[in-house]
Amino acid sequence: MSVTRLVTSGTFALDGGTWEVDNNVWLVGSDEEVVIVDAAHDAAAILSAVAGRRVAAIVCTHAHNDHINAAAEVAAATSAPILLHPADQVLWEMQYGPEVPYLPLKDGQVIDAGEVALTVLHTPGHAPGAVCLYAPELGVVFTGDTLFQGGPGATGRSHSSFETIIESIEDRLLTLPPETVVHTGHGDSTTIGAEAPHLAEWLARGH
Incomplete structure (x- = not known):
């Protein structure tokens, strides 16, 4: 079992x-x-990192363009399906229109990634269809732009909600074991235990 960034x-x-x-x-x-989590920007670099392995799926944590803009090219090269929560359809169409298909993700779905099982946690707020992917055997969760080192993802733009992202983090992520490593969509990784004590600060800070 492996995780590569x-x-x-x-x-x-x-x-x-x-x-x-x-x-x-x-x-x-x-x-x-x-499984590729968030095919961003550079299809050639992603395919090089795959190094000839079978791609079971391309999973989008949400449909902001910077997380999906290489997905169609990688899917075409690998014949892998693209998976996205359908609540992000409006964002998906900003990048691809209705022409590029994807398979709908749902909360609780389990995705097989080689020897790793990824459980889908629907965590709206940064985007309506934002999801996190929890791999309990590895002790990691892939949070996209929902939770970062230092706090929640941005909610100042269209189709986002600060109250919703806080609820998602509190109910779906901070309930995971504190030693769970948080692999984020941008920047450095952190842990649930490192972020959990700061919930009150985030609420006070607001957006």
């Missing part, structure tokens, strides 16, 4: 603004098979 760079665009960003692309699985 690839950092890719590009732009995030929403609400008329554009920002330069570095994204974490996670490859989870075995020597034979992997």
